Amino acid sequence: MTLKALAQSLGITLKYLFSKPVTVPYPDAPVALKPRFHGRHVLTRHPNGLEKCIGCSLCAAACPAYAIYVEPAENDPENPVSAGERYAKVYEINMLRCIFCGLCEEACPTGAIVLGYDFEMADYQYSDLIYGKEDMLVDVMGTKPQRREAKMTGKAVKPGYVVPYVRPELEGFRAPTEGGKK
């Protein structure tokens, strides 16, 4: 350690004093997430509007945390819900157990379940942390507490993140992207 090193170190910190802070003031400004972030699951649909999920329960089998519960039912041929023979009548994920590992996404034969970006899921009751189909289908914006708040204040759901682009697996999922486009 020399005097020169001491002086240089002062110079370095002074340089940082005048540079822009790296802090993201999170609740005020959105967090920049990577496109492959593992957030709240999304149940995607085919372009024709049919659900991709065929109720095969492979995701539940693959889940290391036993967080997924699937109850399949036969499709009505006249008015099908999904593209296959069967569909998921009940599809629940216990977010308290889920470890967001993404193995369900790996296991899914139809690419129906994809991990999205929402992460603000903190809630007060256990029962509110069990997400059903109505909470996870692609058209749903935000998590349960976010949607509850939006309902109470009458404002739109405000996601706390922004991504550079939405990865193609999340077909039809609308997420705020960096350019400000949805």
Next chain:
Amino acid sequence: MNYPLDPYWVVALKALLVVIGLLTAFAFMTLIERRLLARFQIRLGPNRVGPSGLLQPVADAIKSIFKEDLVVEKADRVLFVLAPLIGVVFALLAFGAIPFGPPGSFFGYQPWVLNLDLGLLYLFAVSEMAIYGIFLAGWASGSKYSLLGSLRSSASLISYELGLGIALLAPVLLVGSLNLQDIVNWQKENGWLFLYAFPAFLVYAIAALAEAARTPFDLPEAEQELVGGYHTEYSSIKWALFQMTEYIHFITASALIPTLFLGGWTMPFLEVPYLWMFLKIAFFLFLFIWIRATWFRLRYDQLLRFGWGFLFPVALVWFLITALVVALGLPRSYLLYLSALSFLVLLAGLFYSPKPVRKGGGA
């Protein structure tokens, strides 16, 4: 030099003003330091309470007053309460002797609270007594970390106080007075003292850092080693009092360095009574925060070696040189040249930097 004395009520009012001013300054220094440290570390710092965090001190005050006030079972109850009070009182006492402007400039009264003909000795005495706050706190807590903190503080006190005292002797010899007003006036007439005593200025500035227990000399409260040092067992308002003590020392040190070596309230051009003093204080406050954001903490034995092996001899040699010049009646310009020379030596040290030698060839 004798100046007209103020009536007692004015003195009391000024004392009150100094206390209130210092306490407000303390409150906002905590915020300023946190914000500045954050910016040095490319963070934002506290900005949630009030507009850009300006009300943070208020929030902190409310929080620390209403927190639970714990007294540890093994504590010496009387001393445990007394220690922070001793610290704050002696820290507050020191500031009154510092002049802030020319005589009679405070609405026709004097811009200082005390004008002692032994002002420097007074400051020295008060700052030494303030150590007892830290010292007794560490012992009264009945905790080994606290005790280690206070032992460190006393050991470092012994090691830097000597260099500090002897560094102060050079300006005292030149001015021929211990009165702070005289020292400032002398600088107004003959040029600032750091020109005459650059090594002493350097030693004093470093020792003042140690006196205020700031990085790189903040051993008494090294969080990483001693939990919280001497105030480990303190909570609530008593802990806040320690913070107060620390920051008041910090502010006093930043006010004393300019008073003694940088001309106090004077300025060769554009003399505005209070402005320059406050600017100089602000500069040193900033410098100390900057140093805190940059440098590491010295190890305990390193501080002792630094105090005895560097500060003390440098101060002593400069004191002898000054004494020689004064005693033999040599022209003072000799000191100017020697000061400039020592400055050049420092510069050379900045540019000449040998590769550090690793012992034992470790990683």
Next chain:
Amino acid sequence: MSPLEALALLFLLGTGVLVVTLRNAIHAALALIANFLVLAGLYVALDARFLGFIQIIVYAGAIVVLFLFVIMLLFAAQGEVGFDPLVRSKPLALLLALGVAGVLLSGLWGLRLAFTQNLEGGLPQALGPLLYGDWLLVLLAVGFLLMAATVVAVALVQPTRPLDALRPEERKEEKEVVR
């Protein structure tokens, strides 16, 4: 004697008594600080300002800090001690203390102030020439006395034999003590 002076003297005596009677060594040291501070106040009141401040800086500041340092390091502040090792020597100590007091008082009895110069409030500008002029020899003698005491104290704690003349197991022990 004004009532204020009487009060100060009372404080002085009271804290002095506390220093020797308090069981806890730290409390005793604190009483000593209080004693020194009152003494410094008395000096200042007697217009010996320089002496007063030096009293605070050197005695109340530096020396008592050293005392406290040693007390804390040795954990001597435990208060209650199992047995009193000084039972037999107590009367002797009392006798000696009385003797010293007698000598000091008798010295005071015939004392005439040796100088009548104006010391201007005991400022260093006036004290310096006096201490390093007329009283130089006395000053040197006092300094010599203090140094002699220091040398004796250091000599007393020296090991009886040089360190390298000790047996290995002894040396380890000694080293720890010396360190």
